[in-house]
Amino acid sequence: MPAKHVIMGGKVHLYKRTRSKYWQCSTFLQGKNFRVSTKKTSFAEAKDIAEDWYLTLRGKSRAGELVTEKTxxxxxxxxxxxxxxxxxxxxxxxxxxxxxxxxxxxxxxxxxxxxxxxxxxxxxxxxxxxxxxxxxxxxxxxxxxxxxxxxxxxxxxxxxxxHGWLTHLPDLSMPYKSAGKITHRAWFSPEEYKQLYTATRRRVKARQGTRHLGSAQQLHDFVLFMANTGLRPDEARHLEHRDIQIVQDLDSDEIILEIEVRGKRGVGFCKSTTGAVKPYQRIVKRNNPKPTDLVFPQKNLYRDMFNNILKEEGLKHDRDGQQRTTYSLRHTYICLRLMEGADIYQIAKNCRTSVEMIEKYYAAHIKNTLDASAINVKRKRKLSKNVDIEEVT
Missing domain, CATH: 1.10.150 (DNA polymerase; domain 1)
Structure with missing residues (x-):
């Protein structure tokens, strides 16, 4: 029996490839060759499958459902x-x-x-x-x-x-979409931030003389460090002691931390507030680290302890129902600095982000930057003056 056959009036070819025991079938429709394996070694069974396959293709072709392009x-x-x-x-x-x-x-x-x-x-x-x-x-x-x-x-x-498989991109925008709701990222107000670090300090005192004292001290210093540097959690996770220097800042004449940051934006730099210095000094004194040691070696950055304190203090959610996380300490840093009147451009550079992002997501400073004297201005009304026609002419 030959290895090639023509069926369906010459429209379908049955054949065997070299080194294959299965029958293959092929046809030509809409200017394109279609091929498929029947997965059968028997010619009679392969012939039935090929006929059904061809009739299915022809039906799809007549219905306009036959795909002749890249899928x-x-x-x-x-x-x-x-x-x-x-x-x-x-x-x-x-x-x-x-x-x-x-x-x-x-x-x-x-x-x-x-x-x-x-x-x-x-x-x-x-x-x-x-x-x-x-x-x-x-x-x-x-x-x-x-x-x-x-x-x-x-x-x-x-x-x-x-690759030239498509002539143009379809419009993928969402129809009927209304303007997105303006939301602010979860942060701690000054009162809530004080409540948080007071709770972490209280936990340190409660853990005196127990094996959990070190973890409680680390968590307390972590909260203060993050809220006074504005680092992202992933940046803090990769922070090594050799990346931090305690310096006297020439501009402010204050003792601060200068930090070389590595994170989602690559390498950047950060200058802390004075509030980050003592927590960092306590970390160094407590751990006696090498320059290459991580500042916060815990993988999840005290996530469980932090969440437990938030729940105990009723601080897990803000007034809009958003959950607070360790990332909220960064948001707190940005908002508190802006509320104190810091320049938004300098804050953006120090936090390795953009002014647009801060204006979009951190709005706690808006009431402080609004100038009531410029808003409530009253224009003096000009009185009309009667002009004599003879004077004009």
């Missing part, structure tokens, strides 16, 4: 070949892995078989509806979750655009 799954595969390599060292590994999960769990199952040109704004909107109606946890996904999924979708489509 989303193929573009996603190409995107993932590029993304981890190109972003190596620039993106957090966890962030990269979350992109992979979003692709595998949601985007590929929904868009995978679609041709790239079939992904229109309407299809993307249907995806948003599908995600809200089919959430695995019972409730709809958060806005930030949906935003990140659309970010990955856009990046896959941009990959297709770069």
């Amino acid at each position: 989303f799954a193929e573009a996603a595969e190409q995107f993932w070949r590029e993304y981890p390599v190109i972003t190596q060292g620039d993106r957090n590994e966890i962030y990269v892995e979350m992109h992979r999960r979003r692709l595998d769990k949601y985007l590929i199952p929904y868009f995978g078989k679609m041709g790239l040109s079939q992904i229109t704004p309407g299809v993307v909107q249907e995806y948003r509806i599908w995600r809200r109606e089919n959430s695995l946890r019972g409730g709809p996904p958060a806005r930030s979750t949906m935003h990140q999924e659309i970010v990955v979708l856009r990046q896959v489509l941009k990959t297709a655009l770069r």
Whole structure:
């Protein structure tokens, strides 16, 4: 029996590849060759499968459902070949892995078989509806979750655009979207901050003579250090003693800490307030560290103890219901400095962020920067003067 056969009036070819025991079938539709393995060694069984396969393809062709272009799954595969390599060292590994999960769990199952040109704004909107109606946890996904999924979708489509598989990017913006609600990041007001460090100091006294004394002392100094430097938790996690110097600042004539910071923005610099000096000196005296030792060696930066104190003091949530974390100590530093009248540009540089970010998320200083004399100004009313026509002429 020959290794090649023609069936369905010459429209389907059955053949065997070299070194393969299975029959393959192929056809030509809409200007493109389609091939598939029948996974059968028997010619009779392969012939039946090939006929069914061809009839299915022809039905999809007549219904306009036959994809003759690159699919989303193929573009996603190409995107993932590029993304981890190109972003190596620039993106957090966890962030990269979350992109992979979003692709595998949601985007590929929904868009995978679609041709790239079939992904229109309407299809993307249907995806948003599908995600809200089919959430695995019972409730709809958060806005930030949906935003990140659309970010990955856009990046896959941009990959297709770069390779010439797509002529243009569809509009992926959210229709009917109202202006986002203005929210402020959770922080501690001056009264709440005093309540917090008073509670941590009280815990130190309560742990005297126990094996938990060292942890309580570290937590107390950690709270004071973070609220007087404005470091991010990840920056504090990587901080070594050789990165810190106790100096007398020439501009303010005060004893402060000069810190070389390593974190999400790379290497930066920070000048603390005087309130960070004594906590740091206590840490050094207590631990007698080497220059390369971490200032805060605990992996989770006292997260459990910190949360317990917040719950005990009723400080876990702010008035808007937002949860406070160790990150809130950075927000507290920024807000307190601005409330004291510090220059917003200098604060932005010292915290390794932008003025725009501070204006958007830290609004505690706004009432202090509003000038009532400029707001409540009253313009003097000018009285009209009667002019004699003879004088004008």
